[in-house]
Amino acid sequence: MRLIALREEVCRANRALLDEGLVTWTSGNVSGRDPETGLIVIKPSGLTFADLTPANMVIVDAECTLVEGDLGPSSDTASHAYVYRHRPDVMGVVHTHSNYATAFAAVGRGIPACLTAIADEFGCDIPCAPYARIGGQDIGRTIVEHIGPSLAVLMRQHGVFTIGTSVQKALKAAVMVEDIAKTVWLALQIGDIERLPEDEIAANYERYNTRYGTMDASRNE
Ligand SMILES: [Zn+2]
Numbered sequence: 001m002r003l004i005a006l007r008e009e010v011c012r013a014n015r016a017l018l019d020e021g022l023v024t025w026t027s028g029n030v031s032g033r034d035p036e037t038g039l040i041v042i043k044p045s046g047l048t049f050a051d052l053t054p055a056n057m058v059i060v061d062a063e064c065t066l067v068e069g070d071l072g073p074s075s076d077t078a079s080h081a082y083v084y085r086h087r088p089d090v091m092g093v094v095h096t097h098s099n100y101a102t103a104f105a106a107v108g109r110g111i112p113a114c115l116t117a118i119a120d121e122f123g124c125d126i127p128c129a130p131y132a133r134i135g136g137q138d139i140g141r142t143i144v145e146h147i148g149p150s151l152a153v154l155m156r157q158h159g160v161f162t163i164g165t166s167v168q169k170a171l172k173a174a175v176m177v178e179d180i181a182k183t184v185w186l187a188l189q190i191g192d193i194e195r196l197p198e199d200e201i202a203a204n205y206e207r208y209n210t211r212y213g214t215m216d217a218s219r220n221e
Helices: 004-019 077-086 099-106 116-121 138-146 167-190 198-210
Strands: 029-033 040-042 058-060 066-068 092-096 152-155 159-164
Touching: 004 029, 004 040, 004 092, 004 167, 029 077, 029 167, 040 077, 058 077, 077 092, 077 138, 092 167, 099 152, 099 159, 099 167, 116 167, 116 198, 138 152, 138 159, 152 167, 159 167
Parallel strands: none
Antiparallel strands: 029 040, 029 092, 040 058, 058 066, 092 159, 152 159
């Protein structure tokens, strides 16, 4: 069996979607790309998250041809592969229908960078991309065209896709975008939201991504 470590990482990340409350039943999926071979490990189609094991993960190549697996790959596999082909920096892709973020997708609204948490994690607005049909690579093309510098994009009338330079970073972006969407949704019940100034977005992003978590406690929250 190939890519044992990546199988374990992708399986663990898929199960984390359930633990984090981002998915239900069989919706949602995580994939990861092996930096040496370029092969993609992805969740199989139609299994509930509780039934996922490293051994039943599916491996495809960059063109989405099955390399290893007894089950069919997720129905979003062609779109994951499209993202990997067009974004050499991306090593992990996550898809969910997490409720609050998908509520914004349902009405076709992106999430402006109106909180320091959005500036920290994403450094920009979270865009909402146009509707794209499930099954082929249309979703992948739409992600690449609309995600910009963000790690997350809302797909109109569908859900959320996140990317990262690792499976773990794409997973974190999926958790954070749902948390942010929940806060912004709550805020919209009591008033208007206001986008942070561009220089504040940049300053927060820079602090969080270069200094946060270092030994210099004065710089940490
Ligand atoms: Zn979906």
